Amino acid sequence: MQMPTPSNSILSRKGHIVARLQSVLPEGAVVHDPVQTRAYECDALTAYKCPPLCAVLPASTEEVSAIMRICFEEGVPVVPRGAGTSLAGGALPTEDSVILGVARLTDVLETSYDDRIIRVQSGRTNLSVTGAVEEDGFFYAPDPSSQLACAIAGNIAMNSGGAHCLKYGVTTNNLLGVTMVMADGEVVEIGGGYMDAAGLDLLGLICGSEGQLGIVTEATLRILPKPEGARPVLIGFDTNEVAGHCVSDIIKSGILPVAIEFMDRPCIRATEAFAGAGYPDCEALLIIEVEGSDAEIDDQLARIVEIAKAHDPVEVRESKSAEESAKIWLGRKSAFGAMGQINDYMCLDGTIPVSELPRVLKRIGEMSKDYGLDVGNVFHAGDGNMHPLILFDANKPGDLEKCEAFGADILSLCVEVGGCLTGEHGVGVEKRDLMTKQYRPEDLEIQMAVKDVFDPKWLLNPAKVFPLEASKGRRG
Amino acid sequence: MTNLTPQSEAELADLVRASSGPLRIMGGGTRPIGDVANAQVLSTAALSGITLYEPGALTLVAKAGTPLDEIDAALRAENQMLAFEPYDLTGVTGAKGASTIGGVVATNASGARRVQAGAARDFLLGVRFVDGEGQVLKNGGRVMKNVTGYDLVKLMAGSWGTLGVLSEVSLKVLPMPEHVMTVAVTGLSDEDAVAAMSAALGSPFDVTGAVHAPACIEEEPFTMVRVEGFEGSVQYRAEKLKELLGRYGDVTTSENAEGWKAMREMVAFSQPVRGSGGALWQLSLKPSDASPVMAEISDRFDVLYSYDWGGGRVWVWAGEEVDHSALHGALQDSATRVGGHATLIHSASAFEGPKFQLQSPVLSRLSQALRAKFDPRGILNPGLMGA
Numbered sequence: 001m002q003m004p005t006p007s008n009s010i011l012s013r014k015g016h017i018v019a020r021l022q023s024v025l026p027e028g029a030v031v032h033d034p035v036q037t038r039a040y041e042c043d044a045l046t047a048y049k050c051p052p053l054c055a056v057l058p059a060s061t062e063e064v065s066a067i068m069r070i071c072f073e074e075g076v077p078v079v080p081r082g083a084g085t086s087l088a089g090g091a092l093p094t095e096d097s098v099i100l101g102v103a104r105l106t107d108v109l110e111t112s113y114d115d116r117i118i119r120v121q122s123g124r125t126n127l128s129v130t131g132a133v134e135e136d137g138f139f140y141a142p143d144p145s146s147q148l149a150c151a152i153a154g155n156i157a158m159n160s161g162g163a164h165c166l167k168y169g170v171t172t173n174n175l176l177g178v179t180m181v182m183a184d185g186e187v188v189e190i191g192g193g194y195m196d197a198a199g200l201d202l203l204g205l206i207c208g209s210e211g212q213l214g215i216v217t218e219a220t221l222r223i224l225p226k227p228e229g230a231r232p233v234l235i236g237f238d239t240n241e242v243a244g245h246c247v248s249d250i251i252k253s254g255i256l257p258v259a260i261e262f263m264d265r266p267c268i269r270a271t272e273a274f275a276g277a278g279y280p281d282c283e284a285l286l287i288i289e290v291e292g293s294d295a296e297i298d299d300q301l302a303r304i305v306e307i308a309k310a311h312d313p314v315e316v317r318e319s320k321s322a323e324e325s326a327k328i329w330l331g332r333k334s335a336f337g338a339m340g341q342i343n344d345y346m347c348l349d350g351t352i353p354v355s356e357l358p359r360v361l362k363r364i365g366e367m368s369k370d371y372g373l374d375v376g377n378v379f380h381a382g383d384g385n386m387h388p389l390i391l392f393d394a395n396k397p398g399d400l401e402k403c404e405a406f407g408a409d410i411l412s413l414c415v416e417v418g419g420c421l422t423g424e425h426g427v428g429v430e431k432r433d434l435m436t437k438q439y440r441p442e443d444l445e446i447q448m449a450v451k452d453v454f455d456p457k458w459l460l461n462p463a464k465v466f467p468l469e470a471s472k473g474r475r476g
Numbered sequence: 477m478t479n480l481t482p483q484s485e486a487e488l489a490d491l492v493r494a495s496s497g498p499l500r501i502m503g504g505g506t507r508p509i510g511d512v513a514n515a516q517v518l519s520t521a522a523l524s525g526i527t528l529y530e531p532g533a534l535t536l537v538a539k540a541g542t543p544l545d546e547i548d549a550a551l552r553a554e555n556q557m558l559a560f561e562p563y564d565l566t567g568v569t570g571a572k573g574a575s576t577i578g579g580v581v582a583t584n585a586s587g588a589r590r591v592q593a594g595a596a597r598d599f600l601l602g603v604r605f606v607d608g609e610g611q612v613l614k615n616g617g618r619v620m621k622n623v624t625g626y627d628l629v630k631l632m633a634g635s636w637g638t639l640g641v642l643s644e645v646s647l648k649v650l651p652m653p654e655h656v657m658t659v660a661v662t663g664l665s666d667e668d669a670v671a672a673m674s675a676a677l678g679s680p681f682d683v684t685g686a687v688h689a690p691a692c693i694e695e696e697p698f699t700m701v702r703v704e705g706f707e708g709s710v711q712y713r714a715e716k717l718k719e720l721l722g723r724y725g726d727v728t729t730s731e732n733a734e735g736w737k738a739m740r741e742m743v744a745f746s747q748p749v750r751g752s753g754g755a756l757w758q759l760s761l762k763p764s765d766a767s768p769v770m771a772e773i774s775d776r777f778d779v780l781y782s783y784d785w786g787g788g789r790v791w792v793w794a795g796e797e798v799d800h801s802a803l804h805g806a807l808q809d810s811a812t813r814v815g816g817h818a819t820l821i822h823s824a825s826a827f828e829g830p831k832f833q834l835q836s837p838v839l840s841r842l843s844q845a846l847r848a849k850f851d852p853r854g855i856l857n858p859g860l861m862g863a
């Protein structure tokens with residue numbers, strides 16, 4: 001993967017830039033020692049690494065604004081960073097960039113149960129937002145698997161999803177307002193505690209813009225009352241195709257599960273070896289969770305089982321207790337870890353129309369043979385968001401490149417059948433050069449024109465989202 | 477001037493490219509707002525038809541000019557629906573046209589279920605549109621999860637035709653509930669009604685609508701809360717809510733859903749009921765700010781109003797004897813002060829000035845700059861949305 005050549009002029013001014021930043025921040029908030037900046041050299045896409053010029057850790061919107069003003073004046077690129085769990089290289093620095101980390105911005109600023117909102121600083125972790133309201137019976141719905149670590153700032157930048165988004169939507173559907181610092185240090189408020197911010201939907205535009213339009217420092221989020229309970233059913237099938245049809249039939253029937261998760265045989269075998277959840281050894285497995293009172297759950301699960309029975313399942317395991325639920329989820333939750341035990345893996349994130357599931361899974365199986373690399377599939381089937389995990393050996397020369405080529409082929413296939421390159425992880429650097437598969441030049445051009453408006457010097461999160469070739473004329 | 481009525485997306489692009497504007501973009505003409513001076517009407521009426529409907533994937537793609545009725549009928553045949561429940565303004569405006577899906581999306585028109593399910597913008601998966609230079613552009617797609625590139629889909633929703641002319645939209649649809657019940661409380665003050673609705677919406681019983689008709693429009697004020705789903709579950713939750721709301725007043729439950737239809741059609745503010753000289757505003761606030769703001773407004777102006785979204789939205793109506801311009805200013809000021817916005821949705825009197833909420837200087841500057849990118853010649857609905 002190619003990154004732009006760092007600016008010598010910036011590198012040579014490091015001392016001066018660091019000194020200016022130190023002048024507006026408390027002691028210890030500027031990390032510039034080359035040993036310490038290594039802590040920021042990559043996110044969860046560890047294949048790519050590059051230490052930044054320095055990192056800054058502001059503790060207020062005012063400090064962020066002061067930093068941005070300096071970087072704007074000095075023409076220094078800024079890479080915003082939450083918890084660094086991006087799987088797309090969204091927080092990957094360039095050598096001449098300042099990492100702006102929001103880890104010190106963790107306060108809850110306001111909670112209103114009457115209005116069902118919470119306002120937090122953006123560095124707060126996803127899970128601790130729920131943590132702040134859960135004793136009172138509320139929760140924050142978007143639940144990426146990384147929720148223990150990832151920050152609201154990163155969730156907003158990536159428009160992150162989670163297992164429960166089939167019912168509750170992703171970040172953009174649960175975000176009501178932000179405080180954002182623009183590239184030149186100006187502070188802007190968009191939306192607030194009310195629904196549908198006024199004017200053009202800038203909030204919708206900011207969410208998912210991968211840190212390229214401004215630094216989000218505060219967010220107003222929608223919180224929801226916790227359901228009375230939730231329980232899953234596990235259903236095994238002989239073929240992926242039948243499992244796919246079953247998903248479609250459940251959706252059509254009017255039941256709205258909170259989650260429909262899908263695992264294929266390679267993934268089932270790996271998790272069994274790893275976690276011993278007692279999954280049946282079958283071709284495809286669905287975990288479907290519903291919510292409500294005990295009686296409501298029983299009723300919905302019975303309806304789901306009835307639909308599944310029409311598809312000759314090899315196994316149906318309905319949870320009757322919290323213990324059984326935990327056991328059913330155990331395998332799914334350890335799936336990534338289990339695959340990681342076998343080998344290095346690359347996790348893809350393309351989305352396809354649900355109706356294309358069987359065809360796409362079959363094609364991925366064929367490609368896996370051609371490339372000679374194993375793939376496990378575990379994903380959110382209800383909304384077609386696939387997560388093929390391609391196994392490779394990082395120590396074997398050429399394997400990473402082969403894996404990347406295979407991944408690119410799978411994502412092209414997703415686009416071909418009417419889907420997209422990424423459903424929740426974002427483009428980052430990882431899928432940057434594939435953007436031309438999904439968008440024509442003019443469709444990319446209008447997106448870049450939007451960035452021109454917010455970030456005329458193109459200093460924010462450089463070399464992400466847009467193919468370098470396409471953004472060449474705009475980057476300094 | 478004759479109306480422009482392109483027959484295809486390609487023709488639409490040609491017409492926009494050849495036009496020197498100003499153009500007034502029109503779907504069914506049922507959600508007019510403000511006016512575009514000396515404009516030629518560009519109608520999407522002939523860009524009509526459902527292009528793809530996959531009930532098993534909960535997705536529908538339709539050309540922008542497709543009548544809402546046609547979409548509703550297709551969905552009903554599969555027991556599905558547009559979950560955001562677009563409201564019907566024709567009773568209020570007296571407009572004769574048929575609402576189109578493009579118009580619904582462009583105005584982000586959502587009804588009572590928005591409080592639980594989300595707004596039109598939340599169900600919009602993809603758009604095709606023609607920008608101010610006559611270029612066909614697309615963003616998003618037809619799948620439910622998509623974070624590939626910037627989300628211009630959301631930006632186009634609610635942009636009132638100022639960034640481009642929508643030619644095709646794809647939407648997520650939802651199953652139609654098998655059963656609906658209404659839990660109603662009568663006789664509540666505005667303040668208590670908002671508190672009761674907050675209690676219902678803060679309960680685990682999955683309320684899909686919470687509205688209040690106060691004393692100004694109903695002799696006996698009533699508050700309605702809706703639950704939907706499978707019959708047993710709906711009955712269970714309605715009973716639970718009846719218990720919960722008992723402390724606010726007399727509660728009844730019923731299977732009658734007429735009240736929700738009347739809300740959606742805004743019967744209380746419609747011309748058959750109120751005559752034709754009125755004006756209607758939509759106020760979006762935090763529910764806890766709603767009743768204090770309305771107490772202030774109704775002290776100063778002779779208005780009728782009702783609460784939706786548990787108090788998160790207030791519909792405010794005033795007859796022709798009220799100074800619409802002064803009321804507009806007062807609503808905007810209140811919204812600015814407490815956080816929120818006020819938008820004029822319909823007015824029989826053509827008062828001067830912007831009809832949308834005025835925004836902070838930075839936000840207006842950003843919005844203007846975005847418009848200049850999408851429509852450099854400024855020919856699409858100039859004057860709307862404060863520019």
Ligand SMILES: Cc1cc2nc3c(=O)[nH]c(=O)nc-3n(C[C@H](O)[C@H](O)[C@H](O)COP(=O)(O)OP(=O)(O)OC[C@H]3O[C@@H](n4cnc5c(N)ncnc54)[C@H](O)[C@@H]3O)c2cc1C
Pocket residue numbers: 043044079080081082083084085086087089090091102122143144145146149150151152153154155156157158159160161162163210211212214215216217336424425426461
């Ligand atoms: C094990 C694992 C499981 C995961 N599961 C899921 C999942 O289920 N669903 C899902 O959607 N994702 C998942 N992810 C991906 C990742 O956790 C999400 O993308 C997350 O939102 C990133 O948050 P972060 O705080 O770590 O952001 P970072 O990785 O630090 O940054 C992500 C992006 O946000 C930008 N950014 C950060 N802070 C700001 C700010 N203040 N203002 C503007 N931009 C900013 C960065 O520049 C970068 O582009 C998973 C990752 C891992 C490692």
